[in-house]
Amino acid sequence: MEIKKINLGNQGLVVPLMGLGCMGMTGFEEANMYGEADEQEAIATIHRSLELGGNFLDTADLYGPFKNEQLIANAIAGNRDKYIIATKFGWEIDDNDKVTWAINGKKEYVKKAVERSLKNLNTDYIDLYYLHRLDKSTPIEETIEAMSELVKEGKVGYIGLSEVSSETVKRAHAIHPITAVQSEYSLFERTVEERGVLDTLQQLEIGFVAYSPLGRGFLSGQIRTIDDLPENDFRRAIPRFQETHFYKNIELVKAIEAMAEERNITSSQLAIAWIISKGILPIPGTKRRKYLEQNLAAAQIELSETDILKLESIVPLGTDTGNPYDEFSMGLID
Numbered sequence: 555m556e557i558k559k560i561n562l563g564n565q566g567l568v569v570p571l572m573g574l575g576c577m578g579m580t581g582f583e584e585a586n587m588y589g590e591a592d593e594q595e596a597i598a599t600i601h602r603s604l605e606l607g608g609n610f611l612d613t614a615d616l617y618g619p620f621k622n623e624q625l626i627a628n629a630i631a632g633n634r635d636k637y638i639i640a641t642k643f644g645w646e647i648d649d650n651d652k653v654t655w656a657i658n659g660k661k662e663y664v665k666k667a668v669e670r671s672l673k674n675l676n677t678d679y680i681d682l683y684y685l686h687r688l689d690k691s692t693p694i695e696e697t698i699e700a701m702s703e704l705v706k707e708g709k710v711g712y713i714g715l716s717e718v719s720s721e722t723v724k725r726a727h728a729i730h731p732i733t734a735v736q737s738e739y740s741l742f743e744r745t746v747e748e749r750g751v752l753d754t755l756q757q758l759e760i761g762f763v764a765y766s767p768l769g770r771g772f773l774s775g776q777i778r779t780i781d782d783l784p785e786n787d788f789r790r791a792i793p794r795f796q797e798t799h800f801y802k803n804i805e806l807v808k809a810i811e812a813m814a815e816e817r818n819i820t821s822s823q824l825a826i827a828w829i830i831s832k833g834i835l836p837i838p839g840t841k842r843r844k845y846l847e848q849n850l851a852a853a854q855i856e857l858s859e860t861d862i863l864k865l866e867s868i869v870p871l872g873t874d875t876g877n878p879y880d881e882f883s884m885g886l887i888d
């Protein structure tokens with residue numbers, strides 16, 4: 555069945571109601587994000603997403619850096635216009651392609667970053683361009699003015715922000731209409747709800763994109779012990795995947811799995827269907843066709859009010875599942 559299309563924000567961007575997170579398809583510097591990636595299977599997954607109507611791809615210059623955008627360029631060659639591409643900038647990457655770990659939202663950097671992403675994606679336009687993290691030392695107005703110029707120049711279709719507060723969204727939106735905000739959101743991570751960001755977005759008719767909708771794979775039930783994570787796996791540095799939190803969280807996952815089994819679906823599908831039931835667009839990440847197909851099938855699952863209440867009684871709003879990042883990265887969230 556064709557996947558439904560929705561308006562993301564009120565500026566004219568139409569996308570399938572679920573995107574494909576591409577981050578795990580390449581490593582980061584010397585490490586892997588989520589285990590070994592197979593380039594051919596990753597490319598086949600991007601092709602399959604188009605066949606199934608899930609052609610909204612999410613990447614960033616940071617992923618690799620650049621390897622992820624380059625892999626996408628390779629996968630979509632000859633079919634650019636059939637895909638909707640969202641990429642991000644802001645983590646400063648120097649001229650030797652090294653991530654400096656500063657956030658740079660200055661005008662000159664915005665201009666430099668977009669040219670690099672256009673080159674790496676082998677395209678002349680980016681459908682949705684996000685500021686990956688707020689540069690706390692540059693007024694958001696400066697960054698948005700620079701991004702707005704990219705829209706006028708036709709290099710970017712729509713603009714977005716990631717992991718920002720309501721206050722930042724309002725200031726940004728006053729300069730140029732924001733189409734989407736992307737932040738972490740799942741049964742394990744509902745901070746945007748608690749901090750009123752979702753309410754602000756609704757008032758301003760800005761779309762919301764939920765990244766890590768499977769809690770970085772936790773909610774899939776595939777990870778049972780910390781040792782299931784490869785040695786160089788990014789998740790080992792996240793408190794949510796460490797010690798006490800890990801073993802408390804796994805009990806929640808088991809209860810979610812039991813509920814999914816009663817309905818003959820997987821816990822990943824239940825976690826995705828729950829997000830869609832809230833009118834939110836999830837971008838589950840996978841590097842294999844098998845999971846992509848399962849995830850897109852979740853778009854057809856309808857949860858009743860009772861299902862939602864039951865699920866939210868397993869993981870009530872405010873449940874402490876541990877921080878989603880280490881201390882340094884937590885400090886970069888607005």
Ligand SMILES: NC(=O)c1ccc[n+]([C@@H]2O[C@H](COP(=O)([O-])OP(=O)(O)OC[C@H]3O[C@@H](n4cnc5c(N)ncnc54)[C@H](OP(=O)(O)O)[C@@H]3O)[C@@H](O)[C@H]2O)c1
Pocket residue numbers: 574575576577578588589612613686716717736737764765766767768769770771772774776822823837838839840841842844845846848849
């Ligand atoms: N804006 C930001 O700061 C930010 C931060 C993080 C992520 N993102 C974006 O959001 C996207 C999604 O988030 P994410 O990849 O971090 O986390 P996620 O979607 O919550 O989880 C990805 C993990 O779940 C596994 N998985 C996916 N579908 C599955 C299924 N049906 N059954 C079992 N396991 C399944 C994947 O396995 P395989 O990899 O083995 O397929 C991968 O290990 C990323 O790709 C990236 O584009 C943005």
